[in-house]
Amino acid sequence: MALTRSERLAIFLERLSAAPAAGSAEEALILLAAMLNGVEDEFTTVLFDLSGVQSDGRMYPPLPDSAREVPGRSDVTRYRS
Amino acid sequence: MNKPKQLSAFITTLNRDCPGVLVEVDAPRDPEGEWWLDVANGGSHETVSWRPKVGFGFFTTDEKGFGDRPDEIYRKVEGACARLCRLMEQRRTNTTRSMGLKDVRRMAGRPQAQLASVLKTNQAAVSRLENRTDMYLSSLGEYIRAMGGQLELHAKFKDFEIRIDPLLIARK
Numbered sequence: 001m002a003l004t005r006s007e008r009l010a011i012f013l014e015r016l017s018a019a020p021a022a023g024s025a026e027e028a029l030i031l032l033a034a035m036l037n038g039v040e041d042e043f044t045t046v047l048f049d050l051s052g053v054q055s056d057g058r059m060y061p062p063l064p065d066s067a068r069e070v071p072g073r074s075d076v077t078r079y080r081s
Numbered sequence: 082m083n084k085p086k087q088l089s090a091f092i093t094t095l096n097r098d099c100p101g102v103l104v105e106v107d108a109p110r111d112p113e114g115e116w117w118l119d120v121a122n123g124g125s126h127e128t129v130s131w132r133p134k135v136g137f138g139f140f141t142t143d144e145k146g147f148g149d150r151p152d153e154i155y156r157k158v159e160g161a162c163a164r165l166c167r168l169m170e171q172r173r174t175n176t177t178r179s180m181g182l183k184d185v186r187r188m189a190g191r192p193q194a195q196l197a198s199v200l201k202t203n204q205a206a207v208s209r210l211e212n213r214t215d216m217y218l219s220s221l222g223e224y225i226r227a228m229g230g231q232l233e234l235h236a237k238f239k240d241f242e243i244r245i246d247p248l249l250i251a252r253k
Contacts, residue, residue, distance in 0.1 A: 005149070006145045036148065039252055040161075040178070045238055046127075046242075047237075052150065054150055059146050060117055064111075066109060066114060066115050067110045068109055081148045
């Protein structure tokens, strides 16, 4: 069943909210990626492909190169994607 | 962190071409990573992605998402600025943000007359082609090729994805 991106985003957020809390930043990132990739695998026909640079219609979890510093918080890493 | 040269040039050119824009730079930890620019102009806002080895990426659809890749990529500063100014104007005037053939030709910097000469036709025929709502893929392919581009056609299925050669579409 193909859903719109907005609909898939809503499902992803719903599943993420319902998931057990992560114990660390690393676990949180893994959880987020697993949830998002699961939703995209289930509701799109687009295969996971990190090699492209242009939109293929699929949502992707944050990549390591999107990590950012948080001023004054050396213990926190922010991702933007 | 110092901004890469191409990013600084983009901001300078944008301020020249679209006066009044406010640009905020969101730098990655790794300078080779993905930079983001938040560009505000009046009430409108655009997000631009920039990667050193890729170029400037724009998001032209308004559908909410997360972790999307840009749907338009521009490798050069001038083209990126021209498109961003146009996107902001399109948002202001609430007109469509996707590109038609005429827009693509303008981005490629090819006047109709020049294209007509390459296609061995006349300007009126190019104008008619640009205003058609439907056309042969071969005509579209020739039009794109005449501007120095390449038409690609992909089909995606649940279990496989394929690239279709537009010139072989009718092969038996």
